[in-house]
Amino acid sequence: MSLTPWKVLSSRHIRPRFRIDKVQLSNGKTFEPMVFEFRNWANVLALTKENEVVLVKQYRHGVQESLLELPGGIIEDDEDPLDGARRELMEETGYLAKDIVEVGRIYPNPAIQHNTLFCYVATDVEPLGQQHFDETEEIEVHLVPLEELIEMTRRGEFQHALHVAVLFQALAHLGRVK
Amino acid sequence: MSLTPWKVLSSRHIRPRFRIDKVQLSNGKTFEPMVFEFRNWANVLALTKENEVVLVKQYRHGVQESLLELPGGIIEDDEDPLDGARRELMEETGYLAKDIVEVGRIYPNPAIQHNTLFCYVATDVEPLGQQHFDETEEIEVHLVPLEELIEMTRRGEFQHALHVAVLFQALAHLGRVK
Numbered sequence: 001m002s003l004t005p006w007k008v009l010s011s012r013h014i015r016p017r018f019r020i021d022k023v024q025l026s027n028g029k030t031f032e033p034m035v036f037e038f039r040n041w042a043n044v045l046a047l048t049k050e051n052e053v054v055l056v057k058q059y060r061h062g063v064q065e066s067l068l069e070l071p072g073g074i075i076e077d078d079e080d081p082l083d084g085a086r087r088e089l090m091e092e093t094g095y096l097a098k099d100i101v102e103v104g105r106i107y108p109n110p111a112i113q114h115n116t117l118f119c120y121v122a123t124d125v126e127p128l129g130q131q132h133f134d135e136t137e138e139i140e141v142h143l144v145p146l147e148e149l150i151e152m153t154r155r156g157e158f159q160h161a162l163h164v165a166v167l168f169q170a171l172a173h174l175g176r177v178k
Numbered sequence: 179m180s181l182t183p184w185k186v187l188s189s190r191h192i193r194p195r196f197r198i199d200k201v202q203l204s205n206g207k208t209f210e211p212m213v214f215e216f217r218n219w220a221n222v223l224a225l226t227k228e229n230e231v232v233l234v235k236q237y238r239h240g241v242q243e244s245l246l247e248l249p250g251g252i253i254e255d256d257e258d259p260l261d262g263a264r265r266e267l268m269e270e271t272g273y274l275a276k277d278i279v280e281v282g283r284i285y286p287n288p289a290i291q292h293n294t295l296f297c298y299v300a301t302d303v304e305p306l307g308q309q310h311f312d313e314t315e316e317i318e319v320h321l322v323p324l325e326e327l328i329e330m331t332r333r334g335e336f337q338h339a340l341h342v343a344v345l346f347q348a349l350a351h352l353g354r355v356k
Contacts, residue, residue, distance in 0.1 A: 003244040060288035066181040106339040110238035154350040161284040164343035172332040178354045
């Protein structure tokens with residue numbers, strides 16, 4: 001058996017960045033999947049010298065709860081993803097990442113989105129700046145020891161799936177997954 | 179600083195399961211976030227007696243690539259999530275999960291979706307059935323040793339972020355994350 005890409009017969013946008021394709025499968029059937037053309041995202045596991053993780057807490061309207069998350073956000077169109085991760089860390093937390101390394105590129109939802117989530121680990125981050133929020137952002141900074149974050153994730157207290165994935169990429173990079 | 183939930187002033191659906199809310203923030207500003215009312219999802223790390231992971235490979239139209247993933251899918255409205263995980267594993271791979279345990283509940287994208295991803299580990303799964311696909315599904319089954327899957331993830335060859343997150347929840351449950 002071979003996996004055949006779907007043939008795109010036509011495309012239309014019903015909102016900016018929200019496309020409906022008409023596709024034909026190898027069995028001849030047609031249907032109309034949706035695709036969200038989101039920009040790429042970046043998140044960073046930022047560690048202080050004391051091995052504490054710099055986390056952000058913010059209200060998330062999809063689930064209508066405030067959640068602990070990794071810093072990060074949308075990479076601008078003309079921006080290097082690593083620079084975007086560093087910028088988001090500074091804007092959301094005021095922490096500066098001098099030493100930062102890419103630890104993975106994953107797809108947030110490859111069935112219906114075409115964007116990539118770039119994953120980073122920053123070490124020895126320091127609080128050297130001020131938070132700068134977008135108009136709809138309100139963010140608390142929390143420091144949590146890395147071991148405690150792993151335990152919180154196991155217990156279901158770190159609930160953003162995409163950030164659990166970034167944590168995995170970071171820990172695998174650091175040789176902490178067996 | 180306290181994180182204030184946004185006040186929903188009005189809601190409208192522009193497609194089924196796709197809602198636009200008008201909300202007011204604590205600073206008085208209003209804006210219109212979108213919310214996708216997807217049903218809940220379930221994915222399972224299914225291990226054979228030989229500690230091989232049962233993976234599926236399928237074409238994903240968002241990124242227009244065929245990807246290795248964990249078995250799983252949408253939980254029906256009246257279905258127990260664990261039963262849904264077991265059903266999806268059987269439909270997609272033909273493997274039966276007798277011993278299956280929940281290892282996490284995470285939010286696939288809490289900013290714009292309200293659904294939960296239920297995470298499971300199944301052990302000693304056996305090939306006892308036949309694959310049954312939806313009309314738009316075409317799925318290859320691949321067996322990969324667990325250690326190799328961890329290494330593939332580190333190398334960027336297991337790219338579905340939500341399934342990396344499920345893998346993390348499973349390995350944390352199994353005591354393999356330090």
